[in-house]
Amino acid sequence: xxxxxxxxxxxxxxRYRAERRFRFYGVLAITISLSFLxxxxxxxxxxxxxxxxxxxxxxxxxxxxxxxxxxENPDYAELRTANYSGAIKKAMRERFPDVSKRKEKKNLxxxxxxxxxxQLRDHVISDPTIIGGNTVIWLQADDELxxxxxAVDDVTNIxxxxxxxxxxxxxxxxxLQQAGEIKTRFNKTFFTNGxxxxxxxxxxxxxxxxxxxxxxxxxxLSFPVAVCxxxxxxxxxxxxxxxxxxxxxxxxxxAVPSIVFGLLGLAVFINFFALPRxxxxxxxxxxxxxxxxxxxxxxxxxxxxxxxxxxxxxQGIGASQVQVVFHHVLPLAMPGILTxxxxxxxxxxxxxxxxxxxxxVAFIVDIPAGITDxxxxxxxxxxxxxxxxxxxxxxxxxxxxxxxxxxxxxxxAVAVLLRKKFERRx
Amino acid sequence: xxxxxxxxxxxxLAVVSYFFARHKAFGVLKSNGSVxxxxxxxxxxxxxxxxxxxxxALAILLGWKLFEPGVIxxxxxxxxxxxxxxxxxxxxxLYTNDINNLVEAGGIESIADADKQAAAQKLVSLRxxxxxxxxxxxxxxxxxxxxxxxxxxxxxxxxxxxxxxxxKVILVSCASIAILTTMGIVLSVLFESIRFFQQxxxxxxxxxxxxxxxxxxxxxxxxxxxxxxxxxxxxxTMLISVIALIVAVPLGxxxxxxxxxxxxxxxxxxxxPLLEIxxxxxxxxxxxFAALTVAPAIRxxxxxxxxxxxxxxALAAGAVMGIxxxxxxxxxxxxxxxxxxxxxxxxxxxxxxxxxxxIRKVVLPAALPGIVSSVLLAASxxxxxxxxxxMAAGLAANLTxxxxxxxxxxxxxxxxxxxxxxxxxxxxxxxxxxxxxMLFVATLLLNVIALYxxxxxxxxxx
Numbered sequence: 001x002x003x004x005x006x007x008x009x010x011x012x013x014x015r016y017r018a019e020r021r022f023r024f025y026g027v028l029a030i031t032i033s034l035s036f037l038x039x040x041x042x043x044x045x046x047x048x049x050x051x052x053x054x055x056x057x058x059x060x061x062x063x064x065x066x067x068x069x070x071x072e073n074p075d076y077a078e079l080r081t082a083n084y085s086g087a088i089k090k091a092m093r094e095r096f097p098d099v100s101k102r103k104e105k106k107n108l109x110x111x112x113x114x115x116x117x118x119q120l121r122d123h124v125i126s127d128p129t130i131i132g133g134n135t136v137i138w139l140q141a142d143d144e145l146x147x148x149x150x151a152v153d154d155v156t157n158i159x160x161x162x163x164x165x166x167x168x169x170x171x172x173x174x175x176l177q178q179a180g181e182i183k184t185r186f187n188k189t190f191f192t193n194g195x196x197x198x199x200x201x202x203x204x205x206x207x208x209x210x211x212x213x214x215x216x217x218x219x220x221l222s223f224p225v226a227v228c229x230x231x232x233x234x235x236x237x238x239x240x241x242x243x244x245x246x247x248x249x250x251x252x253x254x255a256v257p258s259i260v261f262g263l264l265g266l267a268v269f270i271n272f273f274a275l276p277r278x279x280x281x282x283x284x285x286x287x288x289x290x291x292x293x294x295x296x297x298x299x300x301x302x303x304x305x306x307x308x309x310x311x312x313x314x315q316g317i318g319a320s321q322v323q324v325v326f327h328h329v330l331p332l333a334m335p336g337i338l339t340x341x342x343x344x345x346x347x348x349x350x351x352x353x354x355x356x357x358x359x360x361v362a363f364i365v366d367i368p369a370g371i372t373d374x375x376x377x378x379x380x381x382x383x384x385x386x387x388x389x390x391x392x393x394x395x396x397x398x399x400x401x402x403x404x405x406x407x408x409x410x411x412x413a414v415a416v417l418l419r420k421k422f423e424r425r426x
Numbered sequence: 427x428x429x430x431x432x433x434x435x436x437x438x439l440a441v442v443s444y445f446f447a448r449h450k451a452f453g454v455l456k457s458n459g460s461v462x463x464x465x466x467x468x469x470x471x472x473x474x475x476x477x478x479x480x481x482x483a484l485a486i487l488l489g490w491k492l493f494e495p496g497v498i499x500x501x502x503x504x505x506x507x508x509x510x511x512x513x514x515x516x517x518x519x520l521y522t523n524d525i526n527n528l529v530e531a532g533g534i535e536s537i538a539d540a541d542k543q544a545a546a547q548k549l550v551s552l553r554x555x556x557x558x559x560x561x562x563x564x565x566x567x568x569x570x571x572x573x574x575x576x577x578x579x580x581x582x583x584x585x586x587x588x589x590x591x592x593x594k595v596i597l598v599s600c601a602s603i604a605i606l607t608t609m610g611i612v613l614s615v616l617f618e619s620i621r622f623f624q625q626x627x628x629x630x631x632x633x634x635x636x637x638x639x640x641x642x643x644x645x646x647x648x649x650x651x652x653x654x655x656x657x658x659x660x661x662x663t664m665l666i667s668v669i670a671l672i673v674a675v676p677l678g679x680x681x682x683x684x685x686x687x688x689x690x691x692x693x694x695x696x697x698x699p700l701l702e703i704x705x706x707x708x709x710x711x712x713x714x715f716a717a718l719t720v721a722p723a724i725r726x727x728x729x730x731x732x733x734x735x736x737x738x739x740a741l742a743a744g745a746v747m748g749i750x751x752x753x754x755x756x757x758x759x760x761x762x763x764x765x766x767x768x769x770x771x772x773x774x775x776x777x778x779x780x781x782x783x784x785i786r787k788v789v790l791p792a793a794l795p796g797i798v799s800s801v802l803l804a805a806s807x808x809x810x811x812x813x814x815x816x817m818a819a820g821l822a823a824n825l826t827x828x829x830x831x832x833x834x835x836x837x838x839x840x841x842x843x844x845x846x847x848x849x850x851x852x853x854x855x856x857x858x859x860x861x862x863x864m865l866f867v868a869t870l871l872l873n874v875i876a877l878y879x880x881x882x883x884x885x886x887x888x
Contacts, residue, residue, distance in 0.1 A: 008778070015780055022782035026684025029677045030697055033756075036749045037704055040715050047718075134638065228600035236597060249604040255803065255873040258808020259837050260611060263862040266844065267614035274495075289607050296604070322590040350708030352813035353837070357844055379710040379813075384819060386714045394718065401711050408706065 037040075041405075048398035050150040053185035054200065056138040057112060057176060061091040061120065063131050070131070079125050084117035088139065096172060107169050112141040115189075115201040116366035124414075138183065143199040143392035145173060149184060162391075190399060192364040195381065199392030202385070204400050206364045210280060210375030211349060214360075215370055217284020218348050223341055229292070229335070235325050254293035261290045262357025266364050270358055277359035278374040286354050291344035298340025302333040335422030342415040346408050352379040378404045432487055432564050439568060440480040447579055448472030454581055476583040479594060482545060483567045498552050505548050507541045513777070525549055527861050550732040591686070615881055617864060618859030626654045626852045630689075631860060633657065637823035637834075639854045640841060653856055658823035658863070662833030666744040666815060667808040669829055673748025674808075675801055678755025687762040687785055687786025698760070705753040707710035715815030716746035736830040738820035747814050754804040762796025763789060799876035806872035810865060835863045 017290070031264075065072055067090055068082040089109050093099065099108050123137055124130065141149075148155055148163045148170070155170045155177065176182045193203025236242040265286035269275045276281050282378040306329045312322040355361070360376050361384065368375035376384070378400060385397040451471035498584070502525070503518055510521050525545045622699040623631065634655020681701060685694050721742035728735035735741075766789050790797070820832030821842060843858040 015783070019780045019782040022785070023684070023688055026680050026688055029680030030684060030701070032695070033677050033704065033752050034700055035747070037700065040707070040711075040749075042720055044715065052710065084693065125801040163690050212589070226598045229603065232594075232597035236594060242657055246601050249608045249876065252870060252873060253604060253607060253868060257806075257812070257837070258871055259810065259812045259840055260615070260862055260869075262857060263840070263844075264607070264611045264614050267618060267859070272614075277530045277796070282537055289603075292604065292607070308540050320586060320590060322593055329430060343574070346706070350706075350710070352708065352710045353841070356841055357817075359845075361845055376448075379708050382708075382710050382714060383813065383817065386710075386717065390768055397714060401714065404708060404710070 003037040005025075015105055018077035027254075029185045032199055033393050044353060044398045044401050044405075047395060048402045049395070050147055050392075051190060052187050052394070053150060054189060055141040055146045055149050055182055055184045057141050058136070058181035058183070059088065059091045059095065059112075059139050060134055060136050061087050062094070062126065062134050063087060065131060068131065074128065074131065075171055076125070078387065080121065080342035082124070084120040084124070087343060088112060089294055096175075107166065108172065111169065111172065113142050113200045114198055115196075116140050116351060126190050126342050135327045137348050138277045140189070140200055141182070143181075143390065144180060147392055147395070148175075149173070149182065166210045173316055174247040190396070194367060195363055195376070195384070196365065199388075202393070202396055204378065204381060206367050207381035207400070208403075209362070209367050210364065212366060213280035213371050213375060214283040214287065214355075215349060217280055217343055218288040218383065219341070219345060220287035221285060221297055222344065225288075226292050226295035226338060226341070226344075227299055229294050230303055231325055231330065233296070234300050235329065236321070250293050250296055253289075254297065255286060257353075258290055258351055259353040259357065262354030264289070265354060265358045275371050276372050276374075278362045278376075279372045280360075280368065280375050280377075281371040282358050283360050284371065285376075286358060287348040287351060290351065291348045294344040295337075298343065299333070299337045301335025302340065303329060303407060305336060306332045332424070335418055342411050342418070346415075347410040349411070350404065350408060352377075352383055355358065355380055356383075378407075378419055427558070429487060429491060432483075432561065436480050436483045436487070436564070439572070440476040443479045443572065443575070444472040444476040447475035448470075450579065451585075452453050465584055466589075469591050471579060471583070471584035471818050473589045474583070475572075475575045475579060477589070477738060478578065481573045482571040486563055486567050487560070490556075490563070494556055494560075498549070498556060501552055502549055506545060509787050510541075521545075526826050527577050529553075543544045544570055551569070551618070609864065615863045616854050619863045622856035622860045625856070630654065631656050634872050635705055635825055637839070639839070639857055654860075656836075656861065658825040659834060659836045659861065661825060661865075662740070662811055662819070662823070663835040663837075665730060665827060665829065665833055666835055667821060667824070669741060669744025670747040670751060670808040671801065671805060674747050674751045674755050674804055678747075678760055678798065678800075678804070681752070681755040682759035682763060683785060683790075686760050687781065687789070698757075701756055702753045705748060705757075707750070709750065709811060709813040712746050713813040713815075716742050716814055716818035720746050724757065733830060735830045736816065736820065736832040739830050740819060740833045741829040743815050743818040744829065746818065750811070750814065751804040754807055755800050758800035758803065759793070762793045762800070765796075766792045776859055779825065795879045796881060799879040802872050802876035802879075806869040806876070809871050809872070810837065811853065812841060816841050836865050840865070864876055 001139045001420045065074070067087045068074075068084065069086070070078045074082070081389060089105075092108050092112065093105065094110060099105055119139055120137060123135065148158070150162070150166060151161050151163075152158050155173045156167075158170070163170075173182065189201060190203045192205055193201055194206035196202040231245075233243065233246065237246075265282055269282045269285055270277055276284075282289050310328050310332065311324050314328045315321075319327065355377060361380055362374055362376055363384070364374060364376045366373075382397055382404065385393045448468045448471060451468040455468060499522060502522055506518065506521065508751070510517060525542060529544050530541065531550050634653060635657045636653045636655045637658050638653050683699075685698060689697065699831050721737055721739065724739060724742050724745075725735045725737055770788055770792060771784055774788045775781075779787070815835045815838050819838055820834050821838065822832055823834050823839075824831055826833060840858045840861050843854055843861075
């Protein structure tokens with residue numbers, strides 16, 4: 001045996017160890033990355049759980065005209081402005097008759113959400129004949145109660161769970177629980193309300209509608225423009241400087257930070273063209289400029305994938321270039337183009353920064369009814385709630401994120417399915 | 427007529443003329459022989475007439491709508507009382523705004539101020555006159571262009587050629603929107619920046635080390651010096667981006683190497699999309715995660731070993747941003763590693779190298795330009811990333827390289843300067859555009875360098 005072989009043999013064990021180590025680093029990198037992903041998703045889903053349930057308190061409210069401050073036969077206007085919170089407070093006092101001190105009373109009232117009076121109001125307006133008698137109603141509980149009931153089984157013994165409720169308040173809650181007068185059910189309010197300062201009343205409906213309007217504008221603008229641009233670049237563009245310039249621009253735009261598009265929207269559409277601030281119209285325009293490169297690039301790929309034989313066959317039977325493209329190439333490329341569009345729109349749905357620039361960061365309670373109404377979108381709602389000091393907003397934020405992610409998953413799944421179903425290999 | 431009604435009229439007429447011309451052409455072509463032997467299809471004649479009918483009227487409508495507000499405003503200003511006009515532009519602006527609001531609110535008769543009432547009446551009459559003229563113009567245009575179009579409907583007209591030319595013009599203009607967008611970005615950011623640099627010197631901006639954009643409203647106000655030295659922002663951005671890259675490059679690169687060289691096709695088809703989910707999660711989610719989970723965790727970890735960690739530390743924002751940009755590194759690196767020809771690997775194996783040695787000594791050097799460009803692209807992402815830093819990094823402009831302290835970034839400052847109510851002309855607002863310009867230029871440079879390296883690299887193996 002020669003020396004070289006000896007040397008090689010001696011080093012083999014070390015080299016194989018290095019090989020295994022290197023491979024292990026690869027597995028490790030993937031594991032770490034994916035466990036970050038899992039941790040992120042799990043922690044957010046876990047935090048969101050309390051937001052999907054809502055506690056209510058069973059109350060027997062006396063609706064005498066005197067407490068409500070209305071006449072014997074009240075009209076609609078009177079019913080709208082009647083003193084429902086007084087009635088609720090009275091009912092609470094009657095439920096816990098031994099509460100007498102001012103401060104204690106205040107603590108007692110704080111168990112019920114400040115939105116409960118509107119609940120009672122709607123209940124009474126739907127059937128005014130109940131005035132004068134008693135009504136039994138489940139009223140929304142305060143967010144602190146909500147969080148506590150969701151967190152622990154026994155509210156008198158809470159361990160190290162943090163809460164603002166004091167011992168006496170927890171005693172009342174325990175009493176209500178034992179009497180079966182607190183129940184927890186699915187939180188419909190979260191999906192039917194707009195934003196609110198009170199966590200238990202805050203919902204994502206306004207943000208969902210804002211997102212829908214914004215995405216509609218984005219789709220209507222970006223889809224036709226992007227498809228036309230892709231068709232031009234793929235099928236018609238002569239090789240010249242203008243074409244080169246367009247291509248360079250599209251590639252660069254794809255990498256411009258999204259916040260810069262927000263600056264563009266602010267300077268051009270709001271200050272120069274004087275379009276309304278905070279409106280889905282401007283948001284949609286900005287987002288469509290942002291998603292254009294994505295959709296153009298994927299549409300071009302889809303057009304390129306249509307084999308030349310299709311074009312040649314169409315030309316062979318006398319179709320003009322425009323006819324070839326619009327009658328044959330485009331329909332065949334459509335699934336690919338739609339896939340790209342959905343992915344682009346999913347990107348737009350999750351975008352926040354440019355919308356902050358154009359003022360879609362407003363406190364929106366009402367559901368926007370059109371593209372020029374002030375609106376906010378789901379990710380911006382997440383951003384706003386994430387800034388709120390109330391602890392219950394953490395759950396609300398997480399729940400809004402879960403809803404946002406669900407939409408993104410659905411959109412991407414549709415894109416994948418579309419590709420799978422219509423993908424053709426020639 | 428209202429402009430919406432006009433639009434509907436135009437579109438309806440266009441549709442009608444399409445069917446009319448198609449029908450007509452069908453008859454004429456048929457009587458002259460077979461339809462298919464003709465140069466253009468009947469539908470082409472339909473499209474041609476519809477275009478003739480709609481385009482001039484639409485152009486008038488659009489042009490009118492664009493210029494109407496300015497012209498009406500100008501005529502209104504001309505009729506304003508002298509003392510308002512003497513008050514300068516801002517006074518005129520306020521006054522006309524006031525009148526606009528009064529007119530929107532309705533009930534002009536009840537306006538107390540006689541001057542304002544006169545102006546409001548003037549505005550209303552101007553508007554109705556404008557609407558009348560517009561209606562007449564659009565209807566006339568429709569009529570004339572329809573007649574001209576009908577005269578063009580001859581059997582020898584090459585309708586297809588004209589229609590297809592029009593389609594191509596539409597296609598070119600759609601493609602050119604990309605250029606318009608870039609120009610829009612450059613111009614809007616540049617103009618505002620120039621106005622900013624007229625108030626604050628360029629060198630003061632790029633070399634100053636004190637950032638406190640609160641400009642004094644009163645001359646004697648305390649603590650509102652309004653100094654615009656952007657160095658702390660640049661260093662803060664760099665610090666967070668570097669932390670992000672320190673997290674993302676090893677993880678992304680090793681993942682890419684494993685996926686490209688070791689993993690089975692099946693593993694690859696599962697893991698690659700999973701990794702790409704990381705890039706698909708909205709950044710606001712990462713921001714929430716960084717502020718709520720990662721930052722407190724790092725803080726308590728630091729405290730347990732006796733370090734004082736800011737609750738908005740650069741480390742938390744940077745680490746989370748690093749996770750976000752892992753796919754940017756891994757996807758592109760994966761592509762370039764797989765595009766290294768197999769023959770090079772085989773040659774290395776033939777000399778007795780192990781797989782790891784081949785990757786380290788042969789594949790990676792060959793793929794290096796592509797990997798470098800993927801890192802540059804990831805860096806440009808990190809610099810431009812906004813939501814994570816807005817939610818998890820601080821607002822105070824500290825000039826520090828300590829990752830445990832709070833720093834602020836260019837994007838955070840743009841958001842803080844521009845959200846909320848402020849007048850558009852102040853140096854504070856304009857500073858956001860100057861920062862935007864810096865951001866745009868920096869990311870553009872990184873991207874150009876990245877594309878250039880990739881392009882040079884590709885030529886080696888093709």
